Amino acid sequence: MKKIGITGSIASGKTTASQILSGKRGPLFSADTEVKNLYKNKNFQRLIMKKFDIRNKVSLKKSIRKKILKSSTNIKILEKIIHPLVRKKMVKFYKKNKSKKTLFYEIPLLIESKLMKYFDVIIFIKAKKKLRLKRYKLRGGDVKLFNIMNDKQLADTKKTVFCDHVVTNDGNLNFLKKNLLGIIKLYV
Numbered sequence: 780m781k782k783i784g785i786t787g788s789i790a791s792g793k794t795t796a797s798q799i800l801s802g803k804r805g806p807l808f809s810a811d812t813e814v815k816n817l818y819k820n821k822n823f824q825r826l827i828m829k830k831f832d833i834r835n836k837v838s839l840k841k842s843i844r845k846k847i848l849k850s851s852t853n854i855k856i857l858e859k860i861i862h863p864l865v866r867k868k869m870v871k872f873y874k875k876n877k878s879k880k881t882l883f884y885e886i887p888l889l890i891e892s893k894l895m896k897y898f899d900v901i902i903f904i905k906a907k908k909k910l911r912l913k914r915y916k917l918r919g920g921d922v923k924l925f926n927i928m929n930d931k932q933l934a935d936t937k938k939t940v941f942c943d944h945v946v947t948n949d950g951n952l953n954f955l956k957k958n959l960l961g962i963i964k965l966y967v
Contacts, residue, residue, distance in 0.1 A: 781881045781966050782873075782897065786889035787904035788935065789928050790911040790918070792948035792955065796904045797885035799959045804967050805881035808872040810888075813865045826860065844924060851927050862892065881967050890938045891931070900966055902959075903942035905935050906949060 785800060787793045794811065801807035817823045824836055831853070833842045846853045869884070876882055886894065895901060906914075908929070915925045932938075939945050946958045 780877065780879065781899045783881065783883050783963075783966065784889050784894070784898035784901045785883065785885045785904065786887060786901065786938070786942070787948075788906070788908075788911060788932050788938075789887070789925065790914040790920075791904045791906045792914075793885050793887060793904050795952070796902070796946065796948065796955065796959055797883060799956055800902070800963050801883035804963065805879050805883055806872070806876045807883040807885060808869060809885045810865050810869075811885065813868045814861060817861065817864060823864070827857075830856065830860065844921070847927060848921070848923055851930075854927060854931060888932065890941050891933055895941050900944070901942045902944045902946060902962060903935075903939055904946050904948050905939075906947065910950060 783800065785793055785797045787796070794809070797807055797809065818840060824839060827833065827839060827843065828836060831843065831846050833839060833846075835842065843853075843857065847857070873882065884898065886892070889895065889898075889901065911929075912922065912925055916922065944962050946955065946962070948955050
């Protein structure tokens with residue numbers, strides 16, 4: 780079995796790349812999707828509300844964003860809660876799919892979380908900061924939050940040392956697809 784990790788900086792195009800790579804080749808685990816699912820979980824909601832002293836469950840994500848914008852140390856507190864839960868989901872995904880030939884994992888903080896040893900292949904999706912910020916803002920993201928999250932990540936030059944492949948995602952989808960399909964042919 781091959782375990783392929785896909786990573787990259789915020790708004791670099793990891794999700795698009797992951798879908799292209801995994802398409803009909805194997806199941807895809809997305810850390811971002813798991814985090815979104817956590818926010819729908821009642822126990823998680825209660826835990827977050829208690830930890831961050833939030834009263835309104837309806838706008839929980841907005842409240843968390845405000846807390847992070849107020850103090851960037853809040854992102855560390857949030858990560859200490861979220862990361863172990865996402866890792867449990869990762870293990871569950873692996874156990875469920877261990878008979879498959881290839882598994883794909885989209886993990887934004889793969890390098891920062893020192894998860895490299897768990898993957899046979901690591902593909903890094905990169906894009907210029909200016910382009911990533913533009914994409915993030917188009918999704919309704921806040922510039923200050925982008926900068927906080929971007930600063931949490933290692934510089935591209937430090938990450939690429941741990942990666943088997945580096946793919947530049949400059950916005951041309953056909954070019955991205957061509958590069959990714961060339962890479963995946965080596966493994967599946």
